[in-house]
Amino acid sequence: MAIHNSVGMKLIYIPPGSFTMGSPESEVGRETQEIQHEVELTKGFYLGQHEVTVGQFKQFVADTKYQTDGERDGKGAYGANEAGKIEAMHARFTWKTPGFEQTDDHPVVDVSWQDAKAFCAWLSRKEKKTYRLPTEAEWEYACRAGTKTAYAHGDDPEGLAAMGNGADATARTKFPGWSIGIKGRDGHLFTAPAGQFKANAFGLHDMHGNVWEWCEDCYVPNSYPKAKQTDPAGPAEGTARVQRGGGWSSDAKRLRSAARVGRDSVAYRGCYQGFRVVLDPQARDARAAESNPRVLTARDAKLDKEFEYLVFDLGKGVEFKLVKVKAQGQSFRIGSSKQEQEAVNAKYFDGKQPGKLAMENEQAVTLTDDFYLGQFEVTRGQFRRFVEETGYQTIPELTDGGKGWDAKEQKFVGADKRFSWRDTGFDFQTDEYPVVNVAIDDARKFCEWLLKKCDGRVKIREVRLPGEAEWEFACRAGSQTRFHFGDDDERLVEFANVADAAAREMKLAAVTLNGSDGFPFSAPVGRFKPNPFGLYDMHGNVWEFCEDFYGKYSALPKERNALQTVRHGEIRPVMRGGAWHLTGRDCRCANRFIVGSTGRYATGGFRVLCMP
Known part of the structure; x- marks a missing residue:
């Protein structure tokens, strides 16, 4: 308590x-x-x-x-x-x-x-x-x-x-x-x-x-x-x-x-x-007898700004905090503009534009509802509480394992039964690091468990993964640039854990930024500057699952914050945000990463959305 x-x-x-x-x-x-x-x-x-x-x-x-x-x-x-x-x-x-x-x-x-x-x-x-x-x-x-x-x-x-x-x-x-x-x-x-x-x-x-x-x-x-x-x-x-x-x-x-x-x-x-x-x-x-979750207003010290938070008590001193995103009636353009695609093509693809950029063609979207989004990516400690209470075993644990760092080979290997969300080959990863090596259905089970913790005193309609439109709106935080802070890749090291000098020293990435964020692999959540919405690690650290499925933005529905269901899109899930081993090309606000329905990655995790 x-x-x-x-x-x-x-x-x-x-x-x-x-x-x-x-x-x-x-x-x-x-x-x-x-x-x-x-x-x-x-x-x-x-x-x-x-x-x-x-x-x-x-x-x-x-x-x-x-x-x-x-x-x-x-x-x-x-x-x-x-x-x-x-x-x-x-x-x-x-x-x-x-x-x-x-x-x-x-x-x-x-x-x-x-x-x-x-x-x-x-x-x-x-x-x-x-x-x-x-x-x-x-x-x-x-x-x-x-x-x-x-x-x-x-x-x-x-x-x-x-x-x-x-x-x-x-x-x-x-x-x-x-x-x-x-x-x-x-x-x-x-x-x-x-x-x-x-x-x-x-x-x-x-x-x-x-x-x-x-x-x-x-x-x-x-x-x-x-x-x-x-x-x-x-x-x-x-x-x-x-x-x-x-x-x-x-x-x-x-x-x-x-x-x-x-x-x-x-x-x-x-x-x-x-x-x-x-x-x-x-x-x-x-407040010891307060609702679960509870709503509070608190100041983010790094931004010196107050936000409304939704806070779950997961037991054993572990909390789960989400930030309110005021989105009802807000319009923005999801995806990348023609100008951005031309710049990205020239900078990252040597003028040989890949077909995937066409799936970023921008589309005007108007969101229908406010929502709460995880301040951070879900951590190992938070996922551990879910497993402790439910006895849940992840898809990698029940099948052929996850991916992880082989210290002898000095590279990532997998699928391998040695690796799961519990162990990715790094003994330095504490409960404050983002959980990885989970499939999208494992993330959904976590959301179901969280919904069951709602005692009804604060109305929560849904607990799920964010849709792509919700995720990108929250990541952009009012911007229409490649990153929420602008277009300069080198500034990523202020806001994100990406492939940089720290990764270059360990030969973990072929292309790196010049600056150093101090972390060659993943970082504990919240170590970098937040975006203006008070959200951390929206660029880099680990890829994040979205709830909807890969499809053209022209087919986005007008209800439920434009959530793209199987009916409207393909069955393949999407991940967003990039990860610690990638640079600005993949960590852009608009970038989309298509994965398999049972895909699990040592560089992939998730964050949670609550719909009040």
């Missing part, structure tokens, strides 16, 4: 229960202060699914004109340099400038325990509820999520690269002087945007690594009792405060569930520490 607050936080309900706090003597990396003892928590609580972000802290500062301890005393904070070395406190380091790049989606750092408490006090006043830092016992209970192992995923530190952002092979490559024990690669040198790694069983992200997290308790070494404790709040006195979870510069020892450190001052601030918040259970948000 999850609730949401006014600053964009999602908080997960953590039920009451008992657990063994501390670590056994046999645990690798254990410290003597981690004395095992039984703890009972008699009350449930809500805990932030993510660490408090820069964007959320910005709201606090804007509302209160707050200055952090480092800003107020002029001494700044501990920061990082390009060599990965932590530098002494200096005025140039603050929560705004910690020495490395941070977006609004990254966890705020260089904040003291006092700064974190001030944030909680502001949020409590703002919402007339009680927000606070977690106690150390609450933190470890939530981190373990029912486990007794060194980490939430087990005892193997090599699993940390999928669960959290710590000191691993990514850092070793850049900072050879570091002492690093994790051989895996998490892809982040410093902090990572919140929620980029797998969640634990409670649905909480980044409990291992990213940033150390302040707890409410005073820190006294070896203060754990041996007797059972009920709702412990830590030592009554002490100048230091507890921090938990480890950070981006921490090795496996510090990333354990039981690892704890104490900072000597409540004013201490470092570029490797932040916090997450608790909402007291007595102050349960009334």
Whole structure:
């Protein structure tokens, strides 16, 4: 069960229960202060699914004109340099400038325990509820999520690269002087945007690594009792405060569930520490009983613009968000103009115009209804919830498998029983990556499952894949150019994951762009700029199935947003948007990709449309 607050936080309900706090003597990396003892928590609580972000802290500062301890005393904070070395406190380091790049989606750092408490006090006043830092016992209970192992995923530190952002092979490559024990690669040198790694069983992200997290308790070494404790709040006195979870510069020892450190001052601030918040259970948000899906208005931080969203709670802390597209009565021209086709022919086909371009001949279309469209492509985590609840097996799993990356051959192969939506040959793909290796009927089954989650309090007539007209209208977002931002291919790296310098270095594509988007393969959803409608990854990343079938636009019906049914078109499905291994030719707004009815691709996924 999850609730949401006014600053964009999602908080997960953590039920009451008992657990063994501390670590056994046999645990690798254990410290003597981690004395095992039984703890009972008699009350449930809500805990932030993510660490408090820069964007959320910005709201606090804007509302209160707050200055952090480092800003107020002029001494700044501990920061990082390009060599990965932590530098002494200096005025140039603050929560705004910690020495490395941070977006609004990254966890705020260089904040003291006092700064974190001030944030909680502001949020409590703002919402007339009680927000606070977690106690150390609450933190470890939530981190373990029912486990007794060194980490939430087990005892193997090599699993940390999928669960959290710590000191691993990514850092070793850049900072050879570091002492690093994790051989895996998490892809982040410093902090990572919140929620980029797998969640634990409670649905909480980044409990291992990213940033150390302040707890409410005073820190006294070896203060754990041996007797059972009920709702412990830590030592009554002490100048230091507890921090938990480890950070981006921490090795496996510090990333354990039981690892704890104490900072000597409540004013201490470092570029490797932040916090997450608790909402007291007595102050349960009334929206815990809200409709599923629910409608909310929220601001997109990258566009600094408010949108209306439709949000499904998929359980286990997983959400599914769609953006409202105001389309009723709106007219546009689907397809490509004669001028665009001539330019595309000259640029990409050496003047030898392929017949497929004729199937893009533009047609005026007037849409009949508003709709909600997935803000992102459906992720592995969202599809996983569907499979967990239904036991569904995809067509590739039941037949001859999917397509995937053969590390030995250094190329994509398939169909192959080794590969499915669960495994495409890449161990770096977390639940935040788009799901691939699904056929169109698998995508439709996901939509059917989503429709069954509608409780009737918000009217939803249909949950399905978008029609081509709906998809292209949403992709264009008011434009009639090749891409929603214009005609310049090289700008794609700002908005899309496409074949670029990153792919060229790995010889993944014959034709590439000059710029680099940073991802040689697929990317986690939402990593690039959105279009003006607040939709992400409409160009590139993975191909997206459409509901209707391939046909001439002159046959588009006038009802149901011009949805092209089998009756009007051919039986072959269409995919849109292009993918990470392609350039501007295939990632254009108007480009159409015809596939088989059972086609499945390591570069193909889908997004969902809801018709209110």
